[in-house]
Amino acid sequence: MPALALFAFAVLGPIIGTGVFSLYEWDGFGEQVAVGLDNYSRALSDRVFRTAFLNVAIYIALTLILEVLVGLILAGLITARTKGTAFFRVVFFIPVTLPIVVVAVIWGFVYNPDFGLINSLLEEVSLQSWAQIWLGNPRTALVAVSVVSGWIFSGFFMAIFYAGIRQIPTEIVEAARIDGASEFQIFRRVKVPMIRNVVLVACLLAIVGGFQGFDLFFVLTNGGPFNATEIPTTYLVKAVFRHQNVGYGSAMAVIMTLTVLGISGVFALLRRRGREERTAH
């Protein structure tokens, strides 16, 4: 019962409150005017909101590569039979321990078009024609933010995969080695299949985490340039806190929540079917 009360207070209440707000036009100060589903129809016809969903889909796709795949590769490297893996485990995990706002500020300097590290390095090696306004160009901004995200979270996923791989019985890996398998073959044909469930969970975490992304985008680009990095959370925050459209922002929050729940549901369904198919075989 206490747990239910806590759940109702901390989770259910805000969700229901957001749902109720979404049916009103309200600036947070004055009178609330009931508008039915107008906020929802506005959101569905809002070009920027649709763009925000497209952007977050691209961002998630990139994070699956830059975070999950890279994390998996890193885990494979540090679990291979080489020395000094403890050092690399620590080094790759350090970005995860830094506050994201700090990371964003640091990378803001790295990407700075006037005196940033990347453009300066390109100039040093006579590749100034490759220099870009990384965060100011609609074609590069989303990728640039995603790279930072990968820099942070690949270490996190590496840690998850590392823990999964360490659970694989050593005799299986040793048997593969005795059979003459290379470290890459062991990784690809033994380790990854044996941590399949961990990988699936990591993918789900990356997808859900992608929808939760905010601070990195807020500090690095604030959704710009020209909505090229606008994602639902940044747009929602602008609607509620800058434009003081609490009702409209709430409607967007509800749509986003339903989307995430839907994706999670589909994911769970696919996992169950996969498990059933494997059991049947």
Next chain:
Amino acid sequence: MTVGRRKVSGIGIAIVLAILVAACGEDAQETTTTAAPTTTEAAMEEVTLRVAMSSPGDVQIGVWEAVAAAFEEGNPNVTVELNFVADDIYETIGLQSLLTGNDAPDIYFEWAGARLANRYQEGFAADLSDFRENELSSLLEDGAFNGMVVDGKTVMVPGNADVTTVMWYNVDIFEEHGLAVPETWDEMLELSKTLLEAGVTPIGIGNKDLWPVGNWTSHIVSRSMGEEAYDQMLKREIPMDNPALIEALDYIVQMQEAGIVNESANAINDNDGAELFFRGEAAMHPIGSWLVSWAIEVAPDLNFDFFNLPPLDGAGVQDSIIAVSTGHVINAQSENIEVAKDFMLLFSSLEFASMMVDAGGTPLTNGAFDREDIDPRVQSLVELIQNAGAVVAPPDTGYELEVAEALYQAEAEVLAGVSTPAEAAANAEAKLG
């Protein structure tokens, strides 16, 4: 308009007269530093007077603390609590949270214009008409209250007036390249081309948050389409995709084609944009009057001055300025309205207004600038305000923020060359539905 050192506000078209008259103020009456005890019943009770505002910076905070100390000295039963909130937080969620919280401020900072009208309609702005006509009449001319009257009621005590965009220029760079302050738009483009050919970025600005360029280019838009049409458009009485705006955006196309703004504009914020100017990497920087104290602090050797937007071939008043006024509202729901009035009376006195001038402010109190020791650039800004043919409200403080940001984005799209004027105007209209 939110970030960094901007301490600005919304203003009505007619406020130029207000500032003009207020700044002249030959008949100002001095008040003493120590406030006279309040004449209200509340004077006998223990009172906590809460004053909230966006942070005006350390130097001006010192002035507020001096006012609070003087008021407490004159009114031993009153404790003044000053609450300074970061600009961007205050403008968005900060004031909203404070006003709807348990310890709501008795006095709060606000921008004149649409925001102030909203506060009044929501029941958070007391009617100060009598206060204005009696106690404040000797300190502030009638014109100072323009933009602060809602439904015929005065609801704000005037604070500062700021020009939100003039073109600051590096005098040494101009002299090095034999350039003079441009008298026309074509001269402005021409001198920018000269600078470009010499390898100097003509205009440096950071527009990640859209308002720095938005304030500047909205002034161009108002000059081109006329103040009335500009006002109607931002009030959503006419759509964004109107021919006058599309024509106005052509001026921005000219700048884009000439390449006179730093390429990094969209990627850096206002502070980084100013840094380009402070470091001498850009010859010009369009921003507001608050740059003076800022530049003196961070770039003391910089030799800089300003000019207003040169005349355009447009329907607007060609010697207009874009400016805002701010002030302080007494919360209609406060239990200490009379004490709050006494506090604002002390704050508006010439003595504290003069302190505010020393702190880089531009107070509207009569006679605040009648001194010899004021930075000549600040004095010139005051004269610019006094002599302006019209005062244009910046979109983001004079009007609804959502509408303002749609216009800002349209202007930024054109400046970056990613949209034609027609496309940008259509995008803005589509965004607002």
